[in-house]
Amino acid sequence: MNRSRFAFAALLAATTFALTADARISRTGTPQVAFHASGPAGMRIVGQTDELDVDDQGARVVIKVPLRNLHTGIDLRDHHMRDKYLQIGSYPNAELTVDRGALHFPTGEGAVSGDATGSMAIHGHTKNVNFHYTIARVGGQLRVGGTTHLDIRDYGIDIPSYLGVTVKPDIDVEVQFTASE
Amino acid sequence: MRRFIAFAVASLPLFVASRARATAEFPGQIVSDQNITCANPLFDGNGCTICHQDDNGGLGTATRPFGRYMKSQGLTPFNDQKLGALLTALQNESPHTTDTNCDGTPDIDELTSCQWQNLTQDMCGADAGGVDGGSVPLTVFYGCSTSPTVGDRDTPILPGGAAVAIAGMLGAALIRAKRRKR
């Protein structure tokens, strides 16, 4: 009896893991994407958007962030950012492509975190980036968070400067979204 | 380094008083203004202590009654003209009444009769209202302490240091910028 229960549990666990590893994920809910830039002597700029798409292609997961609604809180600055620096007319999205095998998913309820490498495409330039991620399974949903650090010069973006204030080229990116399997 | 030296030199006028005559002249000026002819008016050779705590003088040390009185009337360091005007006002009292140290003799009479040493004494007692027991309440005056005044009208005179320094620096920057553009 006990042996048969153990065998059933083992089978169930194996099946669940297999499902997790192979299940396609798709975004649900409202994502949060933010970048943190800084300027001279303490100046901070935070840009945010709530647009993000997840394209699970099986072997690869592509996370796409449309930039058209990226806001920093000041309209003119947004205008400059989107049109002059990001040039979203030609390059509307930022995309992170990750091999699915590089990611670890929780086997049941719980969370895992780790570091991985993906391919980031912004402004027509692509470069490998390291990022940190956390994936938590809560109530059948995956809560995904990730952070990475970028140098905008790597993507051919001019360093923003306005009226004598020049933004530093290093920015931190933070992403949070919920996905279903 | 050249830039630092140029900056420092150009900035110097900011910290230079418009006129730099020493307040140490005050005792001698009292003697000459009041035509004091009696022997040895500057009883200790300096005469500073009719106002100051000691002969070293300095800001905040004119705490004796006569010193407090002169400050209360607006006397500032280096301001010979104001000193002369205040002495004239004391001399013009009829009869002489101002007795800041409460010793029973008007201050101007103590000065002209060479009783300066008596003027250094505070006889007013602890309850007279002053900080150190003197009888003279102080009044706040507005204006830079080294800003000179003319006559009794207190005509404002621009302390030249700041203006000259800023104007000079502005001019230098503009000319330099213009040269760079050429």
Add this chain to the structure above:
Amino acid sequence: MTSAWVRRAISLVIVACACAFVLLASRPAHAFPWMIREGYTGCNTCHADPSGAGILTAYGRGMEEVVLRTPYKKDADPGKLGNFAWSVDLPEQLLLQTDFRNLFLTLVPSGGTTQFQDVVMQLDQSAQLKIGRFRMNGSIGYSPPSTADGNFTFTGGGLGATLTDAPGVDGALIARQYWLGVDIGKDEEFLLRAGRMNVPFGIRTIEHPFLVRQVTRTDIDKGQEHGVSLAYTGEKVRGEIMAIAGNFAIRPDDFRERGGSGFVEWMPSTKVAIGASAMITHADQARTDYDISLAAAPIWRHAYAVHARISPVKPLVILAEFDALLNSQLVAGVSENHGGVVGLLQADLQVYQGIHVLAAGEFYNGHVGETSTYNTTTATAWLGAWWFFAPHLDFRIDGVYSSGSAPGLPPSNQGTSLLAQIHGYL
């Protein structure tokens, strides 16, 4: 030859104009702690003074046009509109600003006759020259003489910051700030200054009559002191500490306060700032003209404050400050210590860009003893509206009710005041 003369003449004219600007008119009173709503937690991006207020940087001028003023065209780049005199390109080393601010004040005292005042609050020219890491900053202005006609008074301001004897028959020259400084650090995050400067304490705000500023004598109108300061501005922490040598624009020396003051502010996000301040000064004689409940004796004055600036949603900014006060005097050989408190809670609601509704409540309790002139407790309520209606121009009206007075404010402050201000700058 001719062209050389022309060039020389042009240079002379430019220099003469620059000098005239400096000599004719001193320190602007911009200080908007509610700019935190735009994510600007620090001050030095927009102001030459790292702790805020005063002459604007080129970026600050631009931001006045972009985020402060009412826009009449969406996303319009202001171009040169924010520049000096709306269009002048200055060398990058040079900042210039000319300010004019006039107040028409109606005082309705409790149980007295209504008084009317026209106050030329500010007629100042400010300048900063920066060569490499070295800065030279100063302001000079004019305060007209007071005249009275019945219940109407015309007057200037800035007593306590006068270069010349004041009040004088010809008015007075005002110099609120003048300092030399050097920027230190990789990002110039430190500024070491010597000269006459705003005292670093509490929330630096344009509303200089706020009790928290008047009682502590840390307002930006005339509360500056001479001394040496070191300021730091980082992404999450900023602060300044100042060794106070005294205000040499008042005399005699007995009244000059010496000691130190400083604040530190932590900004955990771009919408929240929390700070603490401390100040200790000593003077050989207390300013009984500020607070008649003090004794004409030496005084140690302490103030300790906590403050917060929070923007929970973009249109709203909450400012709060609470100060604990201690006056310690030696009177006829007996030590007397008197505590007090003063507080401020202000809400700034931007109903549309450039249009603000402001409400504030204040309280003060700290007079040594209740007199016929002073109550021991004063409460004040403010309600105002402010419109930044055109480039370099703003208009403001306020209604203020005060149940009493406080050190630094006239006894007639008790009652209702109606204020209308116009401010413009080049």
